[in-house]
Amino acid sequence: MPLQFAERLNKVETSAIRELFKLLGKPGIISFAGGFPDPAMFDVEGxxxxxxxxxxxEPGPALQYGATEGYQPLRDQLSTFMATKGSTVAPHELIVTTGSQQALDLIGKTMISPGDKVIVEGPTFLATIQCFRLYGAELISAPIDAHGVKTDELETLIAQHKPKFVYLIPTFGNPSGAMLSLERRKKVLELAVKYDTLIVEDDPYGDLYFDAPPPPSLLALTDTVPGSRDLLAHCGTLSKVLSPGLRIGWLIAQPALLANAVMCKQFSDAHTSTFAQATASQYLKCGRMPSTLVHVRQVYAERAKAMGDALKRELGDAVAFERPRGGLFFWVRLTGAKGGIKDAGELARRAIEKGVAFVPGAPFYAENPDLATLRLSFATADVAKIEEGIARLGQALNS
Structure with a gap:
């Protein structure tokens, strides 16, 4: 007899990105598909x-079981780290998670009942779509532009659907690269208070700006909007700026949400690796993070410029895009100019044949996917590979 799996699995499918990676074993392929940081950026010596x-x-505590809430020295260091970014967060106001992905999963477990409505950006982080659907959420897409979610349309959706919460990536979103403007950030918090709606802020890329820093996080801005702090959950991570292998993330939220998240975390992994937490704590304590961030920003800014220039040179008006001001991604739309194709899925197949890979944009939409969109990551390719890869993409487009 075949195994009878849980019905909830019928709501999700294998990540299109993971499936794409199976095609990347071809020798010499240049990949713009992954959302990974460049291993060359890791501060191995530090x-x-x-x-x-x-x-x-501290060998004993670091190699022993630990508190589900997190290793206290790391919680102390993360409190200090958040202060450098304008957010006043006491150590007891955050819990350490196994990457920010677990923080999002814990929000799904604690907040979503089958049939609950959740508003996400269109497009948004693919794994979040899968996670929230696994718990039975009905996902509703809020449109975005280069300045992030369109708050007027977001308000209409909140008033109409009364969602359990709204999930946003305000700073250099994945996949869009969009940066929510300061005016819209304040409006989001005002909407949270007006409609008594939880806002989930996912902030994995906020430290990866190229020139001027982005506006303050929603968390930092809660001080300016009375009543908004208890209606905001903030997810952070060291994965994009230090090492994803450490699996260090955190969740900042009101006490009741944190208490339930801790309870659910006890059931899943008891606690995040104490050795990894202690290592991250020591790293933050030694003061190397600022110089690491300066280096990472410089490298990614150079690569982003190279990709933007190459797209203009090789694909011209066959594509439309906004140059990102930080993060790891370009969000590109095929225009169909000069008889070119407008199906990113078809272009992806042609591109693989030319030795270059990217992710079609459709899977990043919870509803009404735009088949002409695609995501390109510049994080793991140097400038020479970026220029060669985009040239191959141009060949694929014209083949």
Missing amino acids: LKEASGNVLNE
Whole structure:
């Protein structure tokens, strides 16, 4: 007899990105598909020093079971780290999670009942779509532009659907690269208070700006909108700026939400690796993070410029895009100019044959997908590979 799996699995399917990776074993392929940071950016020496200090100074606690809420020295360091970004967060106001992905999963577990409505951006982070659907959410897309979610239309959707919560990536969104303007950030918090609606702010890319820093996070701005702090949950991570292998993320939220998230985390993994937490704590304590961020920003800014220039040169008016001001992605739309195709899925197949890979945009939409869109990541390719890869993409478009 075949196994009878849970009905909830019928609501999700394997990630299109993961499926695409199966095609990337071809020798010489240039991939713009992944959303990974470049391993060359990892501060290996700093992490060696931090892990060595852990084993020299605190081996017992670091190698032992730990509190579900997180390793206290790391919670202290994260409180200080958030302060450098304009957010006053006491250590007890955050819990450490196994990457920010777990923080989002815990929000899904604690907040979503089958049939609940959740508003997300269109497009948004694919794994979040899958996670929230797994818990039975009905997802509603709020339109965005280069300045983030359109708040007038968001208000209409909130008033109409009365969602359990609204999920946003305000700063250099994945996949859009969009940055929510300061005016719209304040409006989002005002909507939270007006409609008594929880806002979930996912902020994995906020530290990866190229020139001027982005506006303050929604969390930092809650001080300016009375009543909004308890209606905001903030997810952060060290994955994009330090190392995804550490699996260090955090969730900041009101006490009741945190308490339920801790309870659910106890059931899933008991606690995030204490050794990884202690290593991250030592790294933040030693003061290397600021110089690491400066280096990472410089490298990614150079690569983003190279990709934008190459897209203009090689594809011209066959594509439309906004140059990102930070993050890891270009969000591109095929225009169909000069008889070119407007199906990114078809272009992806042609591109693989030319030795370059990207992710079609359709899976990033919870509803009404735009088949002409695609996501390109510049994070893991150097300038020479970016220029060659975009040239191959141009060949694929014209083949």
